Amino acid sequence: MSEPSCRLYYWPSIPGRGEFVRLAFEDAGTPYVDVARLTKQEGGGVAAMTALLEGKGPPHSLLPFAPPILVWQDLVLAQTAHILQWLGPRIGLAPDDERGRLDAHQLQLTIADLVGEAHDVHHPVAVSLYYKEQKPEALRRAGHFTRERIPKFLGYLERVLERNAKRGAPYAVGDRASYVDLSLFQLLAGLRFAFPQAMARLAPTIPRLAALAEEVAARPRLRAYLASSRRLAFNKDGIFRYYPELDSDEDR
Amino acid sequence: MSEPSCRLYYWPSIPGRGEFVRLAFEDAGTPYVDVARLTKQEGGGVAAMTALLEGKGPPHSLLPFAPPILVWQDLVLAQTAHILQWLGPRIGLAPDDERGRLDAHQLQLTIADLVGEAHDVHHPVAVSLYYKEQKPEALRRAGHFTRERIPKFLGYLERVLERNAKRGAPYAVGDRASYVDLSLFQLLAGLRFAFPQAMARLAPTIPRLAALAEEVAARPRLRAYLASSRRLAFNKDGIFRYYPELDSDEDR
Numbered sequence: 225m226s227e228p229s230c231r232l233y234y235w236p237s238i239p240g241r242g243e244f245v246r247l248a249f250e251d252a253g254t255p256y257v258d259v260a261r262l263t264k265q266e267g268g269g270v271a272a273m274t275a276l277l278e279g280k281g282p283p284h285s286l287l288p289f290a291p292p293i294l295v296w297q298d299l300v301l302a303q304t305a306h307i308l309q310w311l312g313p314r315i316g317l318a319p320d321d322e323r324g325r326l327d328a329h330q331l332q333l334t335i336a337d338l339v340g341e342a343h344d345v346h347h348p349v350a351v352s353l354y355y356k357e358q359k360p361e362a363l364r365r366a367g368h369f370t371r372e373r374i375p376k377f378l379g380y381l382e383r384v385l386e387r388n389a390k391r392g393a394p395y396a397v398g399d400r401a402s403y404v405d406l407s408l409f410q411l412l413a414g415l416r417f418a419f420p421q422a423m424a425r426l427a428p429t430i431p432r433l434a435a436l437a438e439e440v441a442a443r444p445r446l447r448a449y450l451a452s453s454r455r456l457a458f459n460k461d462g463i464f465r466y467y468p469e470l471d472s473d474e475d476r
Numbered sequence: 477m478s479e480p481s482c483r484l485y486y487w488p489s490i491p492g493r494g495e496f497v498r499l500a501f502e503d504a505g506t507p508y509v510d511v512a513r514l515t516k517q518e519g520g521g522v523a524a525m526t527a528l529l530e531g532k533g534p535p536h537s538l539l540p541f542a543p544p545i546l547v548w549q550d551l552v553l554a555q556t557a558h559i560l561q562w563l564g565p566r567i568g569l570a571p572d573d574e575r576g577r578l579d580a581h582q583l584q585l586t587i588a589d590l591v592g593e594a595h596d597v598h599h600p601v602a603v604s605l606y607y608k609e610q611k612p613e614a615l616r617r618a619g620h621f622t623r624e625r626i627p628k629f630l631g632y633l634e635r636v637l638e639r640n641a642k643r644g645a646p647y648a649v650g651d652r653a654s655y656v657d658l659s660l661f662q663l664l665a666g667l668r669f670a671f672p673q674a675m676a677r678l679a680p681t682i683p684r685l686a687a688l689a690e691e692v693a694a695r696p697r698l699r700a701y702l703a704s705s706r707r708l709a710f711n712k713d714g715i716f717r718y719y720p721e722l723d724s725d726e727d728r
Contacts, residue, residue: 279635286579286649287639289586289632301578303585310578326553326562327538333555334541340592348600348613350620361600361613368602380541383531387539397538 229255230311233273233293236261238462239414239455241304241339242292247406248308250449252315258454276300304339305332312403319398327397331384331404335411338377342418343463345369345470355467366470370422374415378430381408385432394436401440408433409440414464419471481507482563485525485545488513490714491666491707493556493591494544499658500560502701504567510706528552556591557584564655571650579649583636583656587663590629594670595715597621597722607719618722622674626667630682633660637684646688653692660685661692666716671723 230249234242236258249256262268279287281300288302294311301307309329312318319325348365349358384396396404412433416423427434441450449455458464482501486494488510501508514520531539533552540554546563553559561581564570571577600617601610636648648656664685668675679686693702701707710716 279639284643286582287632287636288582289589289629299575299578301582303582306578306582306585323551326551326558330538330540330553330555330558333558337541337592340589344596344600348596349617350624352620352624358616361616364610364613365601368604372602372604377541380539384539387531391536 228297229257231257231259231295233259233276233295234291235273236270237456237459239410239458239464240292240462241336243410243456244304244403244407245292245294245307245311246454247410247446247449248311248315248317248403250454251401251406251443251446252317253445254315305329305336308332308403308407317401317403317406319402321398324398324402328402328404331381331396332407334377334380335404335407338373338411339414339463341369341373341377342415345418346465346467355465359469362467362470367472370419370471374419374422375426375429378415378426378433382430382433385436389432394432394439396436401443405436405440406446409437412437414458417458418464418466420466421471480549481509483509483511483547485511485528485547486543487525488522489708489711491662491710491716492544492714493588495662495708496556496655496659497544497546497559497563498706499662499698499701500563500567500569500655502706503653503658503695503698504569505697506567557581557588560584560655560659569653569655569658571654573650576650576654580654580656583633583648584659586629586632587656587659590625590663591666591715593621593625593629594667597670598717598719607717611721614719614722619724622671622723626671626674627678627681630667630678630685634682634685637688641684646684646691648688653695657688657692658698661689664689666710669710670716670718672718673723 232242232245234240246258259268260270260273264271273291273293276288276293281295282298285298285300288300290302292302292304292307294301294307301310309332312328313325318328345366346355346362347358348361355362385394388395388397393399395401396408440446484494484497486492498510511520512522512525516523525543525545528540528545533547534550537550537552540552542554544554544556544559546553546559553562561584564580565577570580597618598607598614599610600613607614637646640647640649645651647653648660692698
C-alpha cells in the first residue's frame, strides 16, 4: 500500500465489525490509523467518526451509513465485506484470480449475515433499547439461534472448507490464506465467547473450521497482535456478548 | 452479455430478494432464465434450486448458502448485492468508473441491510417459526422499525440523492441510472406495501427517493415488466408483508 496510511474509523471500545478489518491490517503488517482510538488531541476519538457520518469526509465521497469506515486518500468505504474486498488484494490477503476474489467476497457476505444474526440475539426488538429491555425476546431467539442458525451457517462453512480441501488447501478460498480465513477465526472466537456451551456441543461437527482458526491465530503477526493491547477483548457492549442465559438450547 | 443466458434461481412465488436481480435483467432487456419458475419438465422448479444448494452445481464452483443464486457458465454467485455488482457492468446498469462502482456496491449493501431488517420485523425470533408464533415480539419490533429504522435508512438514502443531485444527477450514483436506482424503487415499493401508514407519514421527508422511484417505474422496459405476469405481487410469504397490526407507531 502506498502512503498515506489507511484510516479506520470504528467504535474504540469493542472489537465488533471493525475487528475483521483490523485483523487484515495486522496480519499483513500494513500500517493503519485506528482513528477513534486516538485522543482528541491526536485528531481522533468518536467525534472524528461522527464527523464522517455527518458528511464531513472528503468532498465528492459517498456518505457512509455506519462504521466501520475506511478512508484512503479521498476514498471512503463502509460495510465490512466491501472494505475487505477492496483492501484484501492491496495487502496480499486475497486470491490472485478474479474467480477466487468473487468467491471470497461472497463468503465474507455470508459471514456478515451470521454476525448480524449473532448481534440480533441480544437485540431482537431494537438497537435503541438495552438488552435488559428486550430480554424475554432475546431468550426466545437465543434458543433458535444456537440450535438452528449457528449449526446451519457453520455447517455450510465447514462444507466450503471440505470442498476446498479436496483441491489440497486448508483455506476457505484458493491455496493460501485470505481475509476470509482471518474473518472465520474472528467469527469462531466471537461465537465461542458468546455461546460457549452451544459451541462446545457443536465442536465435533466443525473440525476444519476449528483447525483453520488455530492456524490463523498462530500466524506470527497475528499471534503478536492478539497478545498486544491493540487487540480489544470481547465485552458486554459489542456484537458478541456473553449472557449465560442466552447460551442455552432450551425451547422457550 | 454473451450466450448462454444467465440462470437465476430464486423462490418462484415471492418477489423477495430475487426481485432486485430480476429488475436489472428486465430493465436491461437481457434475456435470463428464471429457473425455479419453470416446470419440472422444463428442468425447473424449486428442486433445481435445492440441487444447487446441495452442491450439485458446476464443479469447482463455490457452494452457495442461500438464494438468490445466479449461474453463468460455471460461475455460481449468491448474495443479492454480490450478484448485482457482477451483473451491473455487464448489462449497462453500473457506473463506468471504478469509484462509482464501489459506491454503488456500498449503497446496495446498505439497502440489503434494510431489507433484512424489514424481514425480521415479522420474524424477530426465528425464521423457522411462523409469524403467528412470534407475533408479540413482532408487534414490539414493528414500532421501533417504523419509528426509528425506516426514517434512519431512508433519511440516509435521501441525503445520498441530495448530494448526488448537487452534481446534477437525480440518481444514486453517477450521472445515469444504475442497478442501485432500480433497487431503491423496489425497496420503496416493498416498504409502502408493508407499512403504508408509516410510509405516508414519512413521505414529506423523502421527495427525491419518491421522484426517483417514479422515474424508474416509468422506464419503458420496466413499465412493461411491471404490467406483465412475470412481475410477482407482494404477498404474505415474502420479505415485505402487510400485516396491519405491524404498520403502527405505537410503543408496545
